[in-house]
Amino acid sequence: MSGVRVRGFGWRHAGRRDWAVRGVDLRVERGERVLLLGASGAGKSTLLAALAGLLPEDSGEHAGSIEIDGRSADEARDRVGIVFQDPQSQLVMARSGDDVAFGLENRGVAAGQIWPRVDEALDRVGFPYHRDRPTAALSGGEQQRLALAGVLALRPGLLLLDEPTANLDPAGAALIRTALAQAVDADTTLILVEHRVAEALPLVDRVVVLEPGGGIRADGPPDAVFAAHGDALAAEGVWVPGREIPPRRATGPPGEVLLTAERLGQPPRLAATDLTVRAGEALAVLGPNGAGKSTLALLLGGLLRPGTGRLAASPELAGADARSAPHRWRAPALTRRIGSVFQNPEHQFVTGTVFDELALGPRRTGTAESAVRDRVTDLLSRLRLDRLAAANPYTLSGGEARRLSVATALATAPRLLICDEPTFGQDRRTWRELVDLLADRRDAGHGLVTVTHDAEFVAALADRTLALEPLDAGPVRR
Amino acid sequence: MITLEPIARPDAPLARRNPVAKLTAAMLFTFPLMATLDPVTPAIAIAVELAALPLFGVHPRLLARRVWPLLAAGGGILVTLVLFAADRSGRVLLDAGPIVVTSGVLLTALGLVLRLFAVALPGVIVFATTDPTDLADALVQNAKAPARFAIGALAAFRLVPLLGQEWQMISMARRARGVEAGHSPVARVRLFVSTAFTLLVGAIRRGTRLAVAMDARGFDSTVPRTFARRQHFVAADWLLVVGATATAGAALAVSVALGVFRPLVG
Numbered sequence: 001m002s003g004v005r006v007r008g009f010g011w012r013h014a015g016r017r018d019w020a021v022r023g024v025d026l027r028v029e030r031g032e033r034v035l036l037l038g039a040s041g042a043g044k045s046t047l048l049a050a051l052a053g054l055l056p057e058d059s060g061e062h063a064g065s066i067e068i069d070g071r072s073a074d075e076a077r078d079r080v081g082i083v084f085q086d087p088q089s090q091l092v093m094a095r096s097g098d099d100v101a102f103g104l105e106n107r108g109v110a111a112g113q114i115w116p117r118v119d120e121a122l123d124r125v126g127f128p129y130h131r132d133r134p135t136a137a138l139s140g141g142e143q144q145r146l147a148l149a150g151v152l153a154l155r156p157g158l159l160l161l162d163e164p165t166a167n168l169d170p171a172g173a174a175l176i177r178t179a180l181a182q183a184v185d186a187d188t189t190l191i192l193v194e195h196r197v198a199e200a201l202p203l204v205d206r207v208v209v210l211e212p213g214g215g216i217r218a219d220g221p222p223d224a225v226f227a228a229h230g231d232a233l234a235a236e237g238v239w240v241p242g243r244e245i246p247p248r249r250a251t252g253p254p255g256e257v258l259l260t261a262e263r264l265g266q267p268p269r270l271a272a273t274d275l276t277v278r279a280g281e282a283l284a285v286l287g288p289n290g291a292g293k294s295t296l297a298l299l300l301g302g303l304l305r306p307g308t309g310r311l312a313a314s315p316e317l318a319g320a321d322a323r324s325a326p327h328r329w330r331a332p333a334l335t336r337r338i339g340s341v342f343q344n345p346e347h348q349f350v351t352g353t354v355f356d357e358l359a360l361g362p363r364r365t366g367t368a369e370s371a372v373r374d375r376v377t378d379l380l381s382r383l384r385l386d387r388l389a390a391a392n393p394y395t396l397s398g399g400e401a402r403r404l405s406v407a408t409a410l411a412t413a414p415r416l417l418i419c420d421e422p423t424f425g426q427d428r429r430t431w432r433e434l435v436d437l438l439a440d441r442r443d444a445g446h447g448l449v450t451v452t453h454d455a456e457f458v459a460a461l462a463d464r465t466l467a468l469e470p471l472d473a474g475p476v477r478r
Numbered sequence: 479m480i481t482l483e484p485i486a487r488p489d490a491p492l493a494r495r496n497p498v499a500k501l502t503a504a505m506l507f508t509f510p511l512m513a514t515l516d517p518v519t520p521a522i523a524i525a526v527e528l529a530a531l532p533l534f535g536v537h538p539r540l541l542a543r544r545v546w547p548l549l550a551a552g553g554g555i556l557v558t559l560v561l562f563a564a565d566r567s568g569r570v571l572l573d574a575g576p577i578v579v580t581s582g583v584l585l586t587a588l589g590l591v592l593r594l595f596a597v598a599l600p601g602v603i604v605f606a607t608t609d610p611t612d613l614a615d616a617l618v619q620n621a622k623a624p625a626r627f628a629i630g631a632l633a634a635f636r637l638v639p640l641l642g643q644e645w646q647m648i649s650m651a652r653r654a655r656g657v658e659a660g661h662s663p664v665a666r667v668r669l670f671v672s673t674a675f676t677l678l679v680g681a682i683r684r685g686t687r688l689a690v691a692m693d694a695r696g697f698d699s700t701v702p703r704t705f706a707r708r709q710h711f712v713a714a715d716w717l718l719v720v721g722a723t724a725t726a727g728a729a730l731a732v733s734v735a736l737g738v739f740r741p742l743v744g
Binding site for chain 2: 052054077078081082084086088089090091092093094095098101102103104105106107108109110111114115118135136147150151154298301303304330331332334335336338339340342344346347348349350360361364365394408409412
């Protein structure tokens with residue numbers, strides 16, 4: 001039930017040349033539900049942090065003003081709640097109930113009122129366990145529901161949500177959307193940042209689009225905004241509803257077998273699984289959380305020793321090492337044959353610049369320096385990273401880091417590429433580029449295995465799917 | 479694997495005591511042990527500590543599982559001191575060429591190892607019987623520690639077990655990139671350092687995000703904090719503290735009475 005007035009607001013992080021956000025004028029009335037959109041880098045998260053009073057004066061330069069119920073954002077912090085993307089780094093306490101109580105303690109709520117309010121908040125978000133449930137034993141979706149309860153217990157007049165479902169699998173994301181639809185009071189003002197627009201639309205009645213250079217491009221009811229700006233937004237990477245992406249099916253039949261797994265498993269994480277991986281074919285591995293998809297990706301990538309069963313590489317893939325299993329190969333040999341792309345790109349970065357990061361694999365496998373230079377330059381331009389050649393990989397945005405991590409795996413031209421959730425949390429533009437890049441590889445006769453929850457990605461690219469079941473049920477093939 | 483969970487029966491009479499009382503008692507009990515070099519005082523202390531185990535609800539087997547690194551260290555110290563100590567006074571017990579073991583050496587080494595155990599065990603027992611949340615609560619409520627420190631440390635500890643999994647993932651991701659130390663020790667050290675750097679960068683990022691999320695829920699608010707979980711410091715807690723101090727004093731007195739007391743200073 002808080003009204004928001006933003007006048008000419010701008011923010012520049014200390015040490016940066018460009019403003020993260022500037023020239024924003026916005027008026028949100030009490031109880032309104034706003035979806036905040038914009039291309040990646042348009043400053044959505046910065047604006048939310050400013051509304052939450054979480055931009056310390058000394059961490060940058062600020063312009064204009066923000067008022068919440070007539071007070072500055074800094075003074076109004078007790079009226080504002082915010083839920084972030086990553087559930088892991090929002091939970092404070094070891095027990096679920098204690099975590100919800102944490103905010104109430106901080107705000108000095110009388111001890112006698114704390115536990116009734118904790119129970120009420122847990123109940124509202126549909127938290128299915130007792131309040132003693134360890135937070136570490138919760139799934140991502142449950143943890144995020146708990147984080148929401150922790151914020152709702154403080155009864156905020158303004159609720160800010162910064163991509164609350166981006167780190168969750170589809171089931172977890174659905175849990176959060178249901179909880180939001182049911183738990184938020186009608187008079188609570190809501191501002192949501194979310195680039196999966198179709199899923200967010202039932203929660204909002206107004207869409208505001210930030211212009212990357214500054215100011216606001218569009219503001220109004222969803223239908224009107226998308227009718228006028230839908231195409232431009234889609235091109236910038238926003239998942240505008242109703243815009244299909246053409247699928248990229250294999251142009252020819254699959255080629256020779258690259259890997260054969262017989263009863264391959266890793267108890268207790270992965271049940272015994274049979275599969276073959278072929279050249280020129282995109283295989284998608286599906287299944288709920290806990291079915292061992294990531295473990296299977298590590299096994300196929302030659303990064304983990306099989307717990308049970310056997311993984312054999314064909315002479316076509318293994319060359320001189322055809323007698324030994326991939327997990328026994330030396331790392332430089334492995335990276336020439338099987339490339340792996342991890343869920344978290346930052347796990348894979350080893351050097352100080354984007355250029356060196358791409359050059360590392362080819363150099364390690366003994367490629368001549370002039371050939372390395374050519375290959376890196378080619379990859380940089382294909383993945384729109386040329387401008388960033390000298391940047392530190394850790395300073396990249398989520399989409400840039402993802403593109404770089406795929407490019408590093410491709411730099412050694414492996415015959416087989418294994419990707420773990422490559423499209424997780426990506427905007428539409430990066431998503432399309434990834435699909436095209438991977439489809440090109442497949443059509444050039446390379447093998448591709450993708451572990452994914454992303455149904456659209458499967459529909460666009462996969463030639464064959466393998467659905468894993470949690471251990472003790474065994475895999476089902478389609 | 480680092481576990482912070484208590485391993486004791488929570489309803490045991492001394493395990494139930496206030497965490498601050500347990501911590502204070504452990505410190506006051508071990509402090510006098512530092513004052514002497516003889517083996518008798520720590521031997522008595524260890525006997526008392528083992529006798530108190532059932533009162534804390536700690537099964538000896540669980541304790542053994544927690545202190546085995548200490549047992550290994552103790553064995554190492556004993557062997558090293560017996561073989562290499564400079565002071566070779568006392569009766570010669572064993573003379574095998576370069577190896578000369580005398581009673582003086584053996585006594586000093588034994589005293590040191592016993593002291594190690596006598597001082598370490600109370601800490602192990604306290605942490606094995608204390609829930610970290612209770613400890614943080616009691617530190618804030620009974621010892622008047624700043625909440626920013628106690629609750630902040632508690633939140634940071636929650637992230638510690640994640641570091642092990644993270645290390646494994648980073649190592650595998652490096653192998654996938656073609657980075658592997660092989661048999662060269664120099665390459666191994668360099669790989670270790672660079673893996674640790676990646677781990678640290680990730681940990682700092684996660685810690686920063688957590689700190690922002692905590693402040694967003696009013697952790698930095700100037701309103702006086704209230705307590706959802708009450709920790710009480712009652713007469714039984716005082717009794718534990720006084721009892722621990724008195725027992726330690728008694729152990730020292732026995733050592734003096736037997737004439738084996740060897741003060742650390744003087």
